[in-house]
Amino acid sequence: MTISLAWTxxxxxxxxxxxxxxxxxxxxxxxxxxxxxxxxxxxxxVVCFAGDTMYAYPIILQMQSAVAQHPKLLSRAMDITDLKGHLLRILNDMVRLVHDLPVGISNEPEATFLIAGWSWKLAAFQSWLLHYDASIKRFTFRPTGSWTGPNGDKSIAITGDYKEDYKERLISLLREKNKLQKGGFDMEPLEVLRDMLRAGSYDLIGGAPQVVKIYKYSSARPFGMFWPDKESGNISIGGRPLLDYEQSQYGIFDPDTMTTVSHSKVVV
Known part of the structure; x- marks a missing residue:
């Protein structure tokens, strides 16, 4: 019950x-x-998931733990391209350890994982979808592909529900902005997610958008979101609406302008 995205x-x-x-x-x-x-x-x-949380939550917690206790992974001496393989092996080993399933229930996880970050080895952003392949009875991966078009500047990974509806909406928005055949993405993928959540007609997705940016200086930063709009004054971070007395050090997105507010100033 998710739409998860990663784009450059x-x-x-x-x-x-x-x-x-x-x-x-x-x-x-x-x-x-x-x-x-x-x-x-x-x-x-970062790691993001779509699908069955019975599998996803324990696996993500173990992925975080595995990085925290491995000196070379924690210090980034091992590149994200090597990290991806390690996390994939952890994932498959954890699924192998599931046992005592009810009769007639197969151990084929209905979950996908999105791994994304900065590769110092390739000097480029990288993202992969980890998905279960029933033909080999294991999770495997596929890299993010470029958007179909003449320039190859658009790169996006999409997983979860309503993928076809999402793609149609994204194509329509890019065409409206005259960006379908040229240029890279700006915030169009988030604009489409925002509109689908506001529509209220997609039952498998809901709540405020969650956003994390990853920068070339090897740092990931979460962002909050005014939701359902800035006028409401309600801020959500990581999907949770902040309590009245809570404050945040993070930038907060205005979902309509796609600018961020930090310390009462508008920033990019």
Whole structure:
């Protein structure tokens, strides 16, 4: 019950990797304040999930723990391209250890994981989708591909529900902005997610958008969101609405202008 995204934002000299998702979990009810993006302890990479939380939450916690206790991973001496393989092996080993399933229930996880971050080895942003392949009975990965078009400047990974609706909306928005065949993404992927959440007609997604930016200086930073709009004054971070007395050091997105507010000033 998710839409999860990772795209490279390219505007003039700005280039950054953005990961975004909704905040809804479903288990016979709807819970719209649940974190789905986790910054790994090395702080240059994130992991995000879509699908069955019975698998996703324990696996993400173990991924965070694995990075925290491994000196070379924690210090970034091992690049994210090597980290991805390590996390994939952890994932498959954890799934192998599931046992005593009810009769007739197979151990084929309905979950996908998005790993994204900055690679110092390749001097480029990288993202991969980790997905379960029933033909080999294991999780495997595929890299993010470029957007179909003449320039290859657009790069986005999409996983979860309503992928086809999402793509159609994104294409329509890019066409409206005359950006379908040229240039890179700005905040269009987040604008589409915002509109789908506001529509209220997609039952499997909900809550405020969650956003994390990853920068070339090997740092990931979460952002809050005024939700459902800035006028409401309500701020959500990681999907959870802040309490009245809570403050945040993070930038807060205005979902309509896609600018951020920090210390009462508008910043990029």
């Amino acid at each position: 934002r390219k505007v003039d000299s700005i280039e950054e990797l953005i990961v975004a998702t909704d905040s809804r979990l479903g288990f016979g009810c709807r819970w719209d304040c649940c974190p789905k993006i986790r910054i790994l302890p090395r702080e240059d990479a």
